[in-house]
Amino acid sequence: DFIRFFFACQYAGLVPVPLPISLHLGGHQAYVTQLKRLLESCQASIAMAPEGFLPFLEEAATELDLVLIGGPETFASLEETHGPLSPLESQELAYIQYTSGSTRWPRGVEVTQSAVMTNLSGIIQHGLQVQPGDRCVSWLPFYHDMGLVGFVLGPIASQLSVDYLSTRDFAMRPRQWLELMTKSRATISFSPSFGYELCVRRLGEDFNEHYDLSSWRIAGAGAETIRADSLSRFAKTLKASGFKPEAFLACYGMAECSLAISFAPLNKGLEVDRVDGDQLSNNRLAMPFFQFSTDDNQARCSKFVNCGVPLPGYEVQIRNKNGDVLDERESGVIFVRGASTMTGYFNDPVMTEEVLSPDGWLNTGDIGYWVKNSLVIIGRSKDMIIINGRNIWPQDLEFMAEQQAEVRPGDSSAFSVSSPDGHEIAIMVVQCREMDTQKREDLVQRLRSLVHKELSIPCYIELIPPRTLPRTSSGKLSRSRAKADFLTRIQWEEVTPMLSTIARSA
Template identity: 55%
Template sequence: MQPTGSSHDLALRPSTFSTLCEALDYAAGGETGVNFYNGRGELYCALSYGELREQSLALARRLLGLGMKKGDRVALVAETTPDFVRFFWACQYAGLVPVPLPATVHIGGHQAFVNQLRKLLENCRAEAAMAPEEWLSFLQEATEGLELRCVGTPDVFDALEPAAGELPGAEPQDTAYIQYTSGSTRFPRGVVIDHTTVLANINDMALNGLKLNDQDRFGSWLPFYHDMGLVAFIIMPMATQRSVDFLGTRDFAMRPRQWLELMSRNRATITSAPPFGYDLAAMRVRASDAEKWDLSNWRVACVGAELISPEPLQRFAEALAPAGFDPRSYVACYGMAECSLAISFAPLGEEMAVDCIDAEQLQQAHEARPVDPAAAEREGVRVAKYVDCGPLLPTFEVSIRDDDGNPLPERHVGSIHLRGPSVMSGYFEDEASTREVMSADGWLNTGDVGYLVDGNLVVTGRKKDMIIVHGRNIWPQDLEYLAKQQPGVRFTDAAAFAVTDEHQHETAAIVVQCRERDPARRDLLVKNIKGQVRAEFGIECVVELVPPRTLPRTSSGKLARSRARQEFLARRAAEAATPPQANVVNGPGTAAAPPVEANRDRARRLA
């Protein structure tokens, strides 16, 4: 079996289609397509877009054989398999709405995952639901008592009687899919995206963000239920007639080198990952690996999905330099499901830009005053560093606003508001939540905070994550950064948030995953973190040490700070209700679990 090619005679056509069906009809005339690899790097499925279209059309008729009508929802447990892609496109031709569901469960989380699936199924009012064999038991448990027309594996759906007559197809304003947000700050909401909206974003990305050419090839390990995995690596390659190579998210978590091996073997040019993905890969790369790979073709390494930290990217670039990886390939991006996917891209082929600002001025006056790091160090000025996410895609309007909704000038920090053709129509059957974030004239309040520099967007965090102590605004990422500088604390090991002390005053708490067992060293770690926070911010804080894999993550792998706070408070309440124990270091005295790569666990939770 051979993978589909990177180029063909079909003319590269940007995403100027009216529907996704029209886009797949066009891509089917070429030789590019989708390729799936297992954890050993073996190709087990290669489908040209022509073959994928034929299979999707046949499945579309079988779905309609269930008696579903146009606009009905079909829930799909989004494992990285050819079946998910086939079902996604079959829904488009059948006039049905695919709803990707997370395929992620961690040890001890069986019931939580089942509950999550059930809530999503109830929320979208699915008429049918599909899961691969290994996920079927979860889906069956989640659908008990729900009246769905069919619940089963792909084989069950393939055995259905096909409907007769013409397929409904799609119109530009029909809903193309419902994308559930990852739930960083609240229960996930269903983002409704129609064909016109997603194709507008893809066209903007292809022409202005990525500047696609007829030799480009995509590669990805990102989960299909995440907006970046779905839009950037399923929909966009098809809509621009590019081939794409998929490695399962769980396979990446166990063997991250396979991602780089595939990028080298197939001469892929475009991929994307959160910072922790690059960090995990860098930790596993051996010098002998880098020497045998050729990553010189890799021209776009998008970085997004969470606040961007330069440190893991530097480690990755250093580890892969012998393979020809160019750090100028990094492209800082900003995006969200509510805008289909992408909002801004840093310029291609340039070093990643980091804005160094006066941290005290940021906290006190919400102003991003630039400073020279060397001069600031000499003068004792604390510096905050944020990655420049580049200019917005041309179809977007942006407005940085204060708490009263007034526009702010450049380098003043406020809420990021956006408007453009890529913005969602709203949350599925949730007018109240839609009104919370969207104005009558189409402006979306992203919930993120940032500022503009010469028209470029710099994101500083989520508004709901802000910690306010003695009237000072403190970003949790700044506190987490101090914790991560301590020996033995890894990139994904810290979470900071606000709590109320015994005097009902807001204070900061930092939960740190710790592998150290020696009580004296644990005491020293807590002391050092508290000392760093006191020196940098002039505040006292609570530090709790917990075992690895304690900090919760969203389905997309982001740190779930609100849930981390809830779990912290629950542990505190349980501790207060029990007699004191020995060896308690500012938190439960649980012995640390054996060392586990924190980033691998994050990727596993994505899976």
């Protein structure tokens, strides 16, 4: 139904706006509130939802002036019209894509016909180098840019077959993804890192199922920080099923650029850049790290995945806070300009002006650096933890937590907060299944000591129940919401003495 409606809008000259179907964002009322914000933000006049979600849509639109609301059957019963169809213009809006993190303050990316077609051309010809006989499988949601552009518009533009698995079915039973890859002999499928992690977690190391993944030539990874260790575990677990680690393809992109900005080389697997963590934190230099002989040396090594060269037609610069263009291995904010970049955020000139310059340069908000004309992505600038003038990346803290036996990948979130006395404090919130009080305290002390040993900073550790950390509509960890949730429940008068003790011990 989604695909039929999406292209019906194209024919009719309407602007489709895919919205998330996702109750894990906080339950019934939170979802209804989010839907209302999105409907208001895009100035919707018509809304369609599957029958199961229609009550949520109707509740969200109660006070809004929509012309028509209904399910597929409602629209199928409308009288047909036979008027002339106007040809599409290149600068006409193709659709509005909401960014995955925009729940409280929605940001709708304006994607033109020309922008998305230019991006599709780059993806098909250069990023994937599509071949005759390629076949796709996707469980990615259609409201996400990788699901929509990569696996709805992409297969249509390249005339490839694609088999879909619902996102809900994948989350409940991820092995269905592997079963569908086996059955269809698919060659192309993508997932954020957490999708590969979920497969390994559910399969276990001694699974008995037989899969044939020998046809899988492109196992794309993107949409969030690429966790090389997680993908390596996936490759190791499914080696006997014919999966080849060389199939992994790292890429970088964002909805503000339709989808893709850069791709790593095909058939090479993941290229991990190992850099001196102290140099990166203190001097913003991503200097190669060669010594791996001791645990202490390993602790100072930060690892990032190379996301390859930009697609043709893009200009990419890495700049410091003063706007100066940086050289190789100098980390800074990534700026992009090209035919696939957005025209702006819908009905939001203030936010558009913040990120898009008059001459077309887009501030991605991501931090990265160059290595031999390839982009290496470190993370989001807004997620950076700054303690005593040092830049600490949340991924480094989260990785420490996830190396503990009690913690699974994706079960930790690191950020910083300002205490009442004005000091910036590193916080790590960790989902923990352990119920024994002493074992929980041991985990906290172990993590605190590890952070102090490796980064020389104090860190407050909070243990929370499983399935508590907030996610975006596409399933990614939301550090900003985790921080907001932490601040709503923290009692400063209770934790300040503890933080003072931690600070003194550091």
